Amino acid sequence: MSGMIVIAGAGHAAGQAAASLRQKGYEGRIIMIGGEAWVPYQRPPLSKKFLVGELETKQLYFKPENFYPDKEIELRLSTRVETVDRATGSVTLDNGKTLEYDKLIMCIGGRVRKLVIPGNDLSGIHYLRTINDVLAIQKDFQAGAKLVIVGAGYVGLEVAAVAVQLGLDVTVLETEDRAMGRVIGPEVSKFFQQRHHEAGVRIEFGRMVQEFRGDSSITEVVCGDGYKVPADLCIVGIGLLPNTEIAEDAGLECDDGIMVDEYCQTSDPDILAAGDCTRHPSSLYGRQFRLECVQNAIEQGKTAAATICGERTPYNQAPWFWSDQYDIKLQIVGVSLGYDKLVIRGDMADNSFAAFYLRDSRLLAVDAINSPREFMLGKKLVTAKASFDIAELADEGKDFKELATAALNATS
Ligand SMILES: Cc1cc2nc3c(=O)[nH]c(=O)nc-3n(C[C@H](O)[C@H](O)[C@H](O)COP(=O)(O)OP(=O)(O)OC[C@H]3O[C@@H](n4cnc5c(N)ncnc54)[C@H](O)[C@@H]3O)c2cc1C
Known part of the structure; x- marks a missing residue:
């Protein structure tokens, strides 16, 4: 296998795609173009151990720096792909160069989605997506400082947990009526809200931030209902916008993500896509998803490489995700959207339980809180589209492993 492969982006999906191409014996040139100055790195620790200062930058790297020259993967960092010309099979870069691809x-x-409101150019207002973002935040991260976090999603709450433990005074402002509403069910939200409350984090629901105030630096955050919070620094975590513009300009099919099939193929046979920027079909759920998680970036990176190498291995896994807050590890498998029954097993007071989301008795998703066994079995069960008798699943007297084994046997 030879030819020229250009990879636009140098994040998780890109790093995996390049590594998998070499693993599968691809011998042609691979050039990876990355907008950031860093070799591909892992973002999850950015709001966890890296923010606290427990990890060095190098410990974030997806592969050691010498992996790329050793595998003859050419990196062009601090460089962006600006346009894709499908007619000539080439990309232009922001340094004016053109590269042809097979x-x-x-x-x-x-x-990151930005808040476009008065005062958004004051210093002390941060977003969190990159290593450079964290290095900037750390300068303002002092014990006693008043930190306002906009958004009670998982990034905002992971930062809240780190910050309050470092002695910052933390307020979280959220427009919705519960925490992490996009990823977990209401009962599990309540559990996390309670843990944050016990740790000293104030979470204010129904607060729509309308203005940042201050002279040159932020001093106050003002909400639409007049509610005000003093602030020495602010971190905004209100979600992500997929980078689809260059794909759209090139005429590729996009819809809140670059549309790909289960082989990571776009609407152009010579262009594939992987990771947070894509929307893909899931035959497991009979719908399309755009996912923002490491598992999806890794698996789609592998799938794109396999497709190029002539393998037809469809990507159709149950998505999974994790979040660390205090001593709580949340592991989620599957997508709970549309569930009609929720069963909780375990002890919330003990910080160890699992929430099972079912529809018509079929298990759609599991939120496992400090429950690795439920998460691991949950992966198999969700993938197998396993069904349960709700009363049995809810019966704590019944061993979960036995129930899971029976449910798996019934699907095979
Ligand atoms: C703070 C934080 C915590 C997270 N925690 C978790 C977690 O606990 N668990 C989990 O599963 N997931 C977590 N995630 C999500 C996870 O990191 C992402 O899903 C994953 O990084 C997606 O990888 P990707 O390669 O698709 O995209 P990215 O990691 O975003 O990489 C894309 C790269 O492409 C570059 N780029 C963009 N446009 C161009 C262009 N035109 N030319 C060249 N380069 C370009 C960007 O600069 C970027 O470096 C977290 C994310 C963040 C930000």
Whole structure:
């Protein structure tokens, strides 16, 4: 296998795609174009151990720096792909150069959604997506400082947990009526809200931030209902926008993500895409998803490489995700959207339980809180589209492993 592969982006999906191409014996040139100055790195620790200062930058790297020259993967960092010309099979870069490709893999991720409100240019207002973002935040991260976090999603709450433990005074402002509403059910939200409350984090629901005030630096955050919070610094975590513009300009099919099939193929046979920037079909759920998680970036990176190498291995896994807050590890498998029954097993007071989401008795998703066994079995069960008798599942007297084994046997 030879030819020229250009990978746009140098994040998780890109790093995996390049590594998998070499693993599968691809011998042609691979050039990876990354908008950031860093070799592909892992973002999850950015709001966890890296923010606290427990990890060095190098410990975030997806592969050691010498992996790329050793595998003859050419990195062009601090460089962006600006346009894709499908007619000539080439990309232009922001340094004016043009590169021809036989295959292009777009792994261009997403960018933080910004708050466009008065005062948004004051210093002390931060977003969190990159290593550079964290290095900037750390300068303002002092014990006693008043930190306002906008958004009670998982990034905001992970930062809240780190900050309050470092002695910052933390307020979280959220427009919705519960925490992490996009990823977990209401009962599990309540559990996390309680843990944050016990740790000293104030979470204010129904607060729509309308203005940042201050002279040159932020001093106050003002909400639409007049509620005001003093602030020495602010971190905004209100979601991600997929980077689809260059794909759209090139005429690729996009809809809140670059549309790909289960082989990571876009609407152009020579262009593939992987990771946060894509929307893909899931035959497991009979719908399309755009996912923002490491598992999806890794698996789609592998799938794109396999497709280029002539393998037809469809990507159709149950998505999974994790979040660390205090001593709580939340592991989620599947997507609970549309569930009609919720069963909780375990002890919330003990910080160890699992929430099972079912529809018509079929298990859609599991939120496992400090419950690795439920998470591991949950992966198999969700993938197998296993069904349960609700009363049995809810019966704590019944061993979960036995129930899971029986449910799996019934599907095979
Ligand atoms: C703070 C934080 C915590 C997270 N925690 C978790 C977690 O606990 N568990 C989990 O599963 N997931 C977590 N995630 C999500 C996870 O990190 C992402 O899903 C994953 O990084 C997606 O990888 P990707 O390669 O698709 O995109 P990205 O990692 O966004 O990489 C895309 C890269 O492409 C570059 N790029 C964009 N446009 C261009 C262009 N035109 N030319 C060249 N380069 C370009 C970008 O600069 C970027 O470096 C977290 C994310 C963040 C930000």
